[in-house]
Amino acid sequence: MPVRGSGQATRRSVLDAAAALVATEGAAKLTLDAVAERVGLSKGGILHHFATKDSLIAAMIEDVVSQFEGDLARHMQGENGPGSFARAFLRACLDPDGALTRTLRVSAGILAAVAINSQLLAPLRRRYDDWRQRLEDDGIDPAIAELVRSAADGLWLGNVLELGVASMALRKRVFAKLIELTHLGAPSRPAGESQAL
């Protein structure tokens, strides 16, 4: 059965299985045996791809980072002017319709790291510092940018922990308000908001 060169695909499926496991059973149930069973491998097979459990979780975190980075880049293309990064950040977290995006992988990686070994968050922390810097230099009031960022994170947190989950309609309105804020915070220019998002 082992096919040469199938390593990357298997590795990918292990990562997905681990994320799904965290999402359905909780971070405490993330054991190598459980992942192995879910992905249809033996524990030895898992450990061939990830030498240690920590390295598995580290890979999940890398997954989080790269995926979010991709989303950011994608959403940056439709934006320009002051507050463009803040809006991209917002859209990378929330649909215009209020749906959370990338919930599964992102939350799974972070939850697993928090539960098992929070030091594994280090790569994410580094990236986050970059993003925060870009938010500060986004051409709008840094306090607005930080407000928007924290609101996006707070909505995500509420969803992951199932705390205070608002209705889609309300979240949609919150999203709109936040987008609005990123425009209001712009330095007093002609306020030409001619083109759409």
Added chain:
Amino acid sequence: MPVRGSGQATRRSVLDAAAALVATEGAAKLTLDAVAERVGLSKGGILHHFATKDSLIAAMIEDVVSQFEGDLARHMQGENGPGSFARAFLRACLDPDGALTRTLRVSAGILAAVAINSQLLAPLRRRYDDWRQRLEDDGIDPAIAELVRSAADGLWLGNVLELGVASMALRKRVFAKLIELTHLGAPSRPAGESQAL
């Protein structure tokens, strides 16, 4: 050493030790043995007060809830008019100077529950629903209320996970903006904020 009637105090110290342990070592290191060592008891001693580890964490969560509830009530006294609850919520999370309040116990309880057994969050979830309801009925635009809540949560999250921790000065300004929002969102009445809610 065992003193009659010292049960409550011991129980309290166990809870504190558990919280401190989570804060310093991470949720994964929250074991009965570790708590016992930290508090200067044996594991048997711990288990006398908390029959099971889950019940210990459940008590930590109750701690979170009751403490936050107390903070809310305290901060409600200085507020009135539309948005008063939103402001109280905000102040219960953040100092006017931008410092996070109640970080240790609250974060410890929640982190432990997430790591060990997320079902233990249930009591918190119930309370949180109440709070969200009160925010919706706070006399201001519900979207603003929800925005403020999520921003407060997001700031808390960033601090706990050490993600994107902003400077005190910036947080202070974010706090001010959020308070401002709770006033702006008031329905277009004579702006007579004379009487209470």
Added chain:
DNA sequence: ATGCCTATACCGTCCAGTCGGACGGTATTC
């Protein structure tokens, strides 16, 4: 002496990580 509190010793389970090896492609050699 009674009841609350704590210690010691112990058990069973779970789980990360190790180890030797199996199986099947792939490259090499002739």
Added chain:
DNA sequence: GAATACCGTCCGACTGGACGGTATAGGCAT
């Protein structure tokens, strides 16, 4: 173009330790 050596992939049994929980006995205050 076979025979052979090699490597990537994966398996399965095992181990050592950590950890939650139990049972039991002892101590201090009233």
